[in-house]
Amino acid sequence: MESGELNLIPYLDMVTNLMLFLLASVSAGLILVQIDTTLPDKAPPNPTNITQPSTNPDDQPLKLFVSIKRDEMILWSASGLEGTLQQPKASFKKTGADGDACDGPYMCQSNVCDPKSLRCVPSPTEEPQLVFDYRALNTALIEIATRRYAGKQRKADTYQIILQADGSVPYSTIVSTMAAMRCPLPEKFKEVTGCALPTDDENLRKAKEPISPDGKLYDTTRASYDPKKMALFPEIAFSSGFE
Amino acid sequence: MSFTQREARRIIRKAVGRVPEGEEIRHLNIMPMMDMMTILLVAFIFQAATSATAMTAGTVSLPRSLTDDELPEGASTLIITKNGIVVEGQPIVAVSNGDVDPAEKEGGSLGIKIPRLTNFLAHLHQQHEVMIRSQPGYDPNKEQPPELMIIADRTTPYRLLLQVMFSAKQKEAGYKHFRLIVQKSFPLKPQP
Numbered sequence: 255m256e257s258g259e260l261n262l263i264p265y266l267d268m269v270t271n272l273m274l275f276l277l278a279s280v281s282a283g284l285i286l287v288q289i290d291t292t293l294p295d296k297a298p299p300n301p302t303n304i305t306q307p308s309t310n311p312d313d314q315p316l317k318l319f320v321s322i323k324r325d326e327m328i329l330w331s332a333s334g335l336e337g338t339l340q341q342p343k344a345s346f347k348k349t350g351a352d353g354d355a356c357d358g359p360y361m362c363q364s365n366v367c368d369p370k371s372l373r374c375v376p377s378p379t380e381e382p383q384l385v386f387d388y389r390a391l392n393t394a395l396i397e398i399a400t401r402r403y404a405g406k407q408r409k410a411d412t413y414q415i416i417l418q419a420d421g422s423v424p425y426s427t428i429v430s431t432m433a434a435m436r437c438p439l440p441e442k443f444k445e446v447t448g449c450a451l452p453t454d455d456e457n458l459r460k461a462k463e464p465i466s467p468d469g470k471l472y473d474t475t476r477a478s479y480d481p482k483k484m485a486l487f488p489e490i491a492f493s494s495g496f497e
Numbered sequence: 498m499s500f501t502q503r504e505a506r507r508i509i510r511k512a513v514g515r516v517p518e519g520e521e522i523r524h525l526n527i528m529p530m531m532d533m534m535t536i537l538l539v540a541f542i543f544q545a546a547t548s549a550t551a552m553t554a555g556t557v558s559l560p561r562s563l564t565d566d567e568l569p570e571g572a573s574t575l576i577i578t579k580n581g582i583v584v585e586g587q588p589i590v591a592v593s594n595g596d597v598d599p600a601e602k603e604g605g606s607l608g609i610k611i612p613r614l615t616n617f618l619a620h621l622h623q624q625h626e627v628m629i630r631s632q633p634g635y636d637p638n639k640e641q642p643p644e645l646m647i648i649a650d651r652t653t654p655y656r657l658l659l660q661v662m663f664s665a666k667q668k669e670a671g672y673k674h675f676r677l678i679v680q681k682s683f684p685l686k687p688q689p
Contacts, residue, residue, distance in 0.1 A: 265531075266527070268536075269531075269534050269535070269538055270534070272541075273541070276541035317677065322655075357685055357686075358682045358684050360684065369685045372687060381652060395568055402574070421654060421655055421656030421657065423648065423654065423655040424652050424654060424655070425649045425651055425653040425654075425655070425658060425677075426652070428677075429679045430560065433679075440684065442684070442685060443684050443685065444684060444687050445684065446684070448681075453654055463558070492658075492662065494609075496660055
């Protein structure tokens with residue numbers, strides 16, 4: 255009787271094809287990153303709360319708010335130190351219509367930025383979403399952080415900011431706004447480099463240098479605040495409104 | 498140093514003569530390669546089935562963002578698609594037109610708590626705690642609060658996002674810290 259051998263060639267063909275396909279799909283250039291956030295137990299009870307006169311304004315929380323409505327986004331503070339709900343610090347209009355200038359899809363309502371013309375173009379598949387001038391929001395927050403904290407030791411409780419939005423505002427608008435609230439955005443057409451985040455990590459507190467070797471964390475009690483390299487308002491809490 | 502043709506043949510014959518006679522190689526032993534490829538294949542299929550990549554390619558269109566923070570390790574994953582909410586691969590509730598069915602919410606259409614989601618997350622949290630406590634070198638003082646990675650379609654309304662976070666934050670579920678997963682946006686460069 256002839257000894258039979260299993261013909262493995264079709265199996266090998268299939269496995270090799272599958273391997274190539276899966277490898278290609280894994281390394282398709284999709285890089286995921288994260289933005290951390292919390293849901294506060296309660297919103298600040300009194301939005302018209304005035305600052306405590308005995309404390310240096312730069313040492314107390316600003317209680318900054320970014321409120322997103324269907325037609326505009328406003329930056330204000332419950333402490334009254336950086337504008338109020340009635341008289342916001344800054345307001346930002348909708349942008350990203352087809353034909354507007356862009357440096358990435360996040361700046362376009364269609365989520366498509368033409369790489370040749372660097373203009374927003376209509377998308378055949380994506381629904382148009384709400385887009386605001388995130389760079390202008392970022393600039394306003396950099397100005398606040400620079401004016402109040404640059405070159406000083408910035409207190410840990412000054413990093414909080416509250417994001418409130420209309421219920422229909424899409425997730426893409428929320429995350430783009432959060433990115434503008436957390437770190438200084440890179441200049442147009444430049445790579446994202448991120449920023450150093452404040453930490454109360456005990457190991458860093460005991461270390462000789464107040465900034466971690468990889469430059470991603472810094473000890474708020476010792477490091478001198480540099481708004482170009484350090485986080486702006488990274489402790490983002492979501493709010494649905496006031497109580 | 499040069500050889501004549503005859504010398505070269507003699508050297509080759511001598512070298513061949515030194516090689517011990519063995520079995521003739523009739524076929525390549527591909528078993529180790531097959532083992533390795535099968536393991537890799539299973540690993541890739543598993544990863545593709547559970548990772549955010551598959552969801553992105555299929556039902557979730559992630560928003561892009563100018564942020565650079567790496568993904569956390571060990572956090573539970575919650576995915577909000579256009580059609581439903583999925584936790585660790587398990588579909589929990591259906592989503593229609595950017596909202597959960599009012600029957601699934603405590604308080605009906607105006608409610609923000611989704612009890613089924615809260616209960617599932619509470620169960621997940623318990624499992625996670627049991628696993629953490631059974632690990633060698635467990636230190637209760639260094640225990641980190643559980644985190645939830647939220648992967649949502651770019652069209653997901655803020656209202657639904659809040660409902661999900663509110664349900665996860667309930668005392669029984671105990672998730673207080675959330676990480677919103679986005680796709681890294683690479684800036685376009687002006688072309689000359």
